[in-house]
Amino acid sequence: MTDAAHPSNEPMRSIDPADSDPQATYYLLNSVVVPRPIAWVSTLAADGTANLAPHSFCTVAGTQPPTLAFTSIGEKHTVANVRATGDFVFHVVDYAITERMNITAANAPADVSEFELAGLEQTASAKVRSPRVVGAPVAMECVLDRIIDVGHSRMVLGTVVQLHIAERLFDERDRVDPGRLDAVARMGGATYATTRDRFDLTRPSYDDLRVDPATAAD
Numbered sequence: 694m695t696d697a698a699h700p701s702n703e704p705m706r707s708i709d710p711a712d713s714d715p716q717a718t719y720y721l722l723n724s725v726v727v728p729r730p731i732a733w734v735s736t737l738a739a740d741g742t743a744n745l746a747p748h749s750f751c752t753v754a755g756t757q758p759p760t761l762a763f764t765s766i767g768e769k770h771t772v773a774n775v776r777a778t779g780d781f782v783f784h785v786v787d788y789a790i791t792e793r794m795n796i797t798a799a800n801a802p803a804d805v806s807e808f809e810l811a812g813l814e815q816t817a818s819a820k821v822r823s824p825r826v827v828g829a830p831v832a833m834e835c836v837l838d839r840i841i842d843v844g845h846s847r848m849v850l851g852t853v854v855q856l857h858i859a860e861r862l863f864d865e866r867d868r869v870d871p872g873r874l875d876a877v878a879r880m881g882g883a884t885y886a887t888t889r890d891r892f893d894l895t896r897p898s899y900d901d902l903r904v905d906p907a908t909a910a911d
């Protein structure tokens with residue numbers, strides 16, 4: 694594809710991570726793989742301290758069984774807690790709670806609960822030991838499936854055993870309305886994006902693509 698915005702001779706910067714400072718490569722990945730949803734992950738430490746931390750390296754990892762994944766860069770408290778209890782809760786962050794989410798990213802000691810630090814209320818989960826955040830629009834209780842070592846990072850996969858979704862998010866067809874969810878996403882650095890500017894794109898079938906435009910009107 695070439696056009697005015699994407700000329701075929703566009704100068705490209707080619708970078709070999711093997712020749713680069715790992716931190717610089719990390720910043721690059723963080724800036725170009727965007728926007729990323731934010732998994733606001735709550736866990737419980739072995740001593741009973743509740744923990745809460747955002748992870749934008751996250752995704753849906755599978756559907757049958759429903760599986761979520763997030764990555765801890767290095768082995769942080771969240772991973773130690775998941776190892777201890779075998780579970781976590783993955784919350785979705787909406788615009789209204791973004792600033793509180795940000796507070797929970799502070800590098801608090803293991804015996805300090807980020808729930809208290811950010812003035813957040815916690816409540817018991819239905820099926821896992823990790824508590825969930827009161828006020829988060831979506832909370833998904835997960836049982837640890839596996840932890841994958843990815844170099845010095847740890848990718849945590851969990852099977853969703855219970856979902857909690859605010860009633861106000863559902864439309865008349867019982868689908869979650871993205872406008873009501875108002876999820877935020879992480880861009881590079883300290884920049885975030887809302888999900889307020891949206892558009893629809895209908896996915897074509899292969900047959901649609903084979904229709905000759907010249908005869909399509911016939």
Ligand SMILES: Cc1cc2nc3c(=O)[nH]c(=O)nc-3n(C[C@H](O)[C@H](O)[C@H](O)COP(=O)(O)O)c2cc1C
Nearest residue numbers: 746747748749750764765766769770771798799800
């Ligand atoms: C929006 C946002 C996204 C973040 N994403 C990640 C991430 O994907 N992985 C990670 O290790 N740290 C991430 N962090 C930093 C952690 O939240 C931070 O290191 C936190 O203190 C980890 O807490 P813990 O030690 O209790 O696990 C993110 C921070 C913010 C503000």
